[in-house]
Amino acid sequence: MTYSLREALVAFRRAPLLAGVSAAMIALSLFVVGLFGIVAFNIRKVIEGVEARGEVVAYLRDTASPADVQALRHELTGVAAVREVRYVSREEALQVAKEELSEFSAVFGSLDSNPLPASLEVRLKPNQKGPDVVRSVAQRIGANPAVEEVRYGNEWLDKVFLLRSVAATATGVLGAGFAVVAILIIGAAVRLAIFARREEIAIMQLVGATNWFIRKPFLLEGLMTGLLGGMLAALATWLSYSVLTNAVFTVVWIPDSWVVGGILTGGALGVVASWIAVRRHLRVA
Amino acid sequence: MTYSLREALVAFRRAPLLAGVSAAMIALSLFVVGLFGIVAFNIRKVIEGVEARGEVVAYLRDTASPADVQALRHELTGVAAVREVRYVSREEALQVAKEELSEFSAVFGSLDSNPLPASLEVRLKPNQKGPDVVRSVAQRIGANPAVEEVRYGNEWLDKVFLLRSVAATATGVLGAGFAVVAILIIGAAVRLAIFARREEIAIMQLVGATNWFIRKPFLLEGLMTGLLGGMLAALATWLSYSVLTNAVFTVVWIPDSWVVGGILTGGALGVVASWIAVRRHLRVA
Amino acid sequence: MISLLHVTKTYPRTGDAVADVSLTLNKGEFCFLTGHSGAGKSTIMRLIHMAERPTSGEVRVSGYSSTTIRPREIALLRRKIGYCFQDFRLLQDRTAAENVAFALEVTGAKPQVIRTKVPRLLAQVGLASKAEALPSQLSGGEQQRVAMARALVHEPLVVLADEPTGNLDERATRGIFDLLQHINQSGTAVLLATHNLELVRANPDVRVIELDHGRLVYDSAAEEVRS
Amino acid sequence: MISLLHVTKTYPRTGDAVADVSLTLNKGEFCFLTGHSGAGKSTIMRLIHMAERPTSGEVRVSGYSSTTIRPREIALLRRKIGYCFQDFRLLQDRTAAENVAFALEVTGAKPQVIRTKVPRLLAQVGLASKAEALPSQLSGGEQQRVAMARALVHEPLVVLADEPTGNLDERATRGIFDLLQHINQSGTAVLLATHNLELVRANPDVRVIELDHGRLVYDSAAEEVRS
């Protein structure tokens, strides 16, 4: 092992250019994946944020008595998916409308009667915010005679979930594409490294080294190159993230486990590419 | 020249791997630049679109007489930057408000008097939409006694122009960064190519070839590799654009001149990198 | 220990490099291999080294047969064969000492073994003072002697020396020949390909095999048996 | 045409490879260069080829001086020097014919010139049938003859032949020597470094220069003048 390790290290010293290019190519590939990871993670966060808002508003009939309202509140509080039910009176609604639509405060000020209905705002539990749950809760509320109309932002929610599935498809397509390019580039880099050392390999074979022995330093070199590339990619991704989040708009940094996974992926790519390249070369020889 | 050309072509055939990697690296660099070009071009388009809307709205006092309004219209039409002035009566304003705020149509329906003022919508000429022009026109209108209030979306406009300057800064920083990375990678690729042919170069020198003669095929090879890389980058950029614009959101394709410029840049990068790499090598030898 | 049985090696365009050669080299035997340029001397050595497989016939070395040997066994066999290549095959980016040590390292020798063996062998070929020189800093003859030192480093059962004195003056040639004879006396077989007929004539008691256009045309051992 | 004036070449660690050597080779002269392995023969040839600059002293070749020559002039000078390298220096991925043609191509020779010259030279060194073989498909001696053919392709003013027969049998050696003498008769100077003392002794009328540890210890031309 000491020989393989020393040889692998010496390879870096002897051909720093080649090792650098290989690492840079792995880094570039993983950097692209890293940027994509930030985008994907932030889309996920946005979706979670949107889901966190998820609430159903029930506009009450003017004819509904306080007892009807109380009964409805009680019924809703009993539903498994519901976390909180808040009553908004007609006066409160007008107040909110005046504040939110300040441009038209003159309109609301000149009203002789309040045209807005009272409502119940129903908040759902964090893990019960899928579009199906929201829809079923809304239908249940709508069935109550005291309710005139139910709003649950169905268009908006549907759009968000469409965005999510589009994003998932894009992740699949682009991710797979970049992975293929990365593997091709790394494979080429390792074959270049072997090309540069073909003399050495030939002589190893001539003086009686086993194929496994010849292979080891290359695998180790691939591993180290890959890990180095992974770390460079993590650094580059983090720098891009910093620039992006300070200068343009605020995004969230990906979880540490993704970073570690990315670096290990670099190492794995390096080993696999070396394995394939060395195997092919040794078979020919 | 025939010898150089043949050698440069033979180099591709003899080391397709090396030539491929070099081209791929140039392609990768220019691909990143290309994606960035799409983003930059689309930001520009958005800004232009936003600017195209650029208009100033003057809310008129209820006390303003038709003659005052007519005089103001006439005055505005004479201003150099103004393209069109449109009068919106109080009734028209209420109609628009009812349509745009359909949720509150009940509110507007129950009104006994119309609280909205009449207004003049002033559109500016295409090349006169910078924030300074808009602001000065708005101030001039605001000075007229018939005008109660002037709106010109100053906050929105300021934001767009902030976005533009942020985008310009990001373009500068990221663009320069990628350019440096691209040059380093291409330089490395060419030095690898020369490394692979160092035997040949050594023998050329030994049998009496001039340095210029030795250099030529490498420059030609660099040119061809660069052009190939540039074309690959254009293709990759276009494919990404297609995927993006079909699956996620609609973006605009960059102008053809940018594409041609990118490919030529690839060729130029190839030649320059070859020049530097060969020069260094020949000096050492 | 080494036997070729009706071995023919045919190359696509150039035809038979070795044609129907049968010969046996016993343990501890010393043998010259002669013949004109292109006669097939190096090809026979490559066949013994299992770097080439015969087109027909069989090569047997130390219990392994060219018809059945597996890649791993080839590696192990080669550790018992010291091959001094005609074109040296030195690594240009390693010093003389490192080139010799390399053959030990890549077969898993212990560092202390390497440290003692390498300088001793370089001294034996007369290169003690050039241990730290790169091949590009050595003369042709010095490179040739590094190749010879490397061939001997495994204490092989047989040494294949392909034109090991082509770049050497008479004294250095004598030195290499004495070294090979010394090694031979401790039981190692030696097959020495050479054009140096002076060397062959000066040692009339050594077996001589001569090739001509791939055919074995003379074997002094067989002559003796016959006569 | 070639003169070395008190030339010394010192290498960092190994010391003087050539020490205070002065010699003159006239136009059309034939000269053996002998000496033990490491004596400095190849170094002298590299100095004449301007591949090395002397540490002190001056090398003059065909009107150029090592002290003033510029890179472009070195390229032009080398077209007048045919150098047959001791280690052949053939391109492994080109055939014998392509290797010879290469030296013409890269100095801007016309295709029709290349087409006629290359086969003729390969035939002269006895390799007409191997023109399309790669170096790896040639025997050691065959590679050496390709190197010789390439050295002669420019119709040089002087041929530097460094151990051109080390891998050749007696007949092929004779062939190369005859070829060099033939070329010499048409006015080309020849400097032939060799360990083959048989060849030297067989041609007593040819000038001999002997080196020992970098010093010039014998020059038959000077002896003649002295005696």
Ligand SMILES: Nc1ncnc2c1ncn2[C@@H]1O[C@H](COP(=O)(O)OP(=O)(O)OP(=O)(O)O)[C@@H](O)[C@H]1O
């Ligand atoms: N890989 C190959 N492909 C085709 N022909 C080959 C190959 N290797 C050797 N030959 C041919 O086989 C013949 C014998 O070659 P070999 O190297 O055995 O000769 P040799 O006796 O060692 O000659 P020398 O004394 O010149 O080294 C030569 O004519 C050579 O051209």
Ligand SMILES: Nc1ncnc2c1ncn2[C@@H]1O[C@H](COP(=O)(O)OP(=O)(O)OP(=O)(O)O)[C@@H](O)[C@H]1O
């Ligand atoms: N680049 C170099 N750096 C250091 N030492 C060198 C270099 N080149 C040659 N030498 C040393 O200079 C001495 C002379 O070398 P040279 O190649 O001239 O010998 P030679 O007479 O050609 O020997 P041979 O007959 O073995 O080819 C040798 O001892 C060699 O080790």
Ligand SMILES: [Mg+2]
């Ligand atoms: Mg041979």
Ligand SMILES: [Mg+2]
């Ligand atoms: Mg020499």
